[in-house]
Amino acid sequence: MLAHSVPNSLVIPAAAVLTSPDGSNYVMVAGSDNKAHQKTVKTGIRQGDQVQMLEGLAEGDRVITSGAYGLPDNTKIRIEAAPEPDKMESDKSQRPSAGKEAEKDAK
Numbered sequence: 001m002l003a004h005s006v007p008n009s010l011v012i013p014a015a016a017v018l019t020s021p022d023g024s025n026y027v028m029v030a031g032s033d034n035k036a037h038q039k040t041v042k043t044g045i046r047q048g049d050q051v052q053m054l055e056g057l058a059e060g061d062r063v064i065t066s067g068a069y070g071l072p073d074n075t076k077i078r079i080e081a082a083p084e085p086d087k088m089e090s091d092k093s094q095r096p097s098a099g100k101e102a103e104k105d106a107k
Contacts, residue, residue: 006045009044009052009053010057010058010059012050012063013049013050013051014050015065016063016064016065017041025040025042025043026038026039026041027041027056027057028063028073029057029062030077035077036068036072036075036077037073039057041053042055062079064077
C-alpha cells in the first residue's frame with residue numbers, strides 16, 4: 001500500500017464534482033451576484049467522500065455541495081445555512097417517527 005500526503009491542498013466533497021457530457025469535471029459555485037456559476041476543475045486524489053482540487057477553484061470559493069446537478073449556469077440562487085448538528089437532533093426528537101402520528105396534547 002502506498003500512502004501520499006499533500007499539505008495545504010484544497011479539498012471539497014466528492015458529491016460536489018459533476019461530470020459534463022464531454023467527460024470533463026466541473027463544480028457549481030455561488031457567485032457574489034447570487035447566481036450559480038459553472039467552473040471547470042481538474043481533480044487530484046480522492047479519499048472517501050473528499051476530492052482534491054488541482055485547478056479551477058480557489059480558497060474561499062463557495063462550492064454548491066447539494067442540488068447542483070441539473071442547475072443551469074447563471075441561475076439565480078438563494079443560499080441557506082445548513083442546520084447545526086445539535087439543532088437537527090433536537091428537531092428530530094420533536095417530530096414523530098416515520099409512519100407514526102404526532103401525539104396530541106392531553107387536555
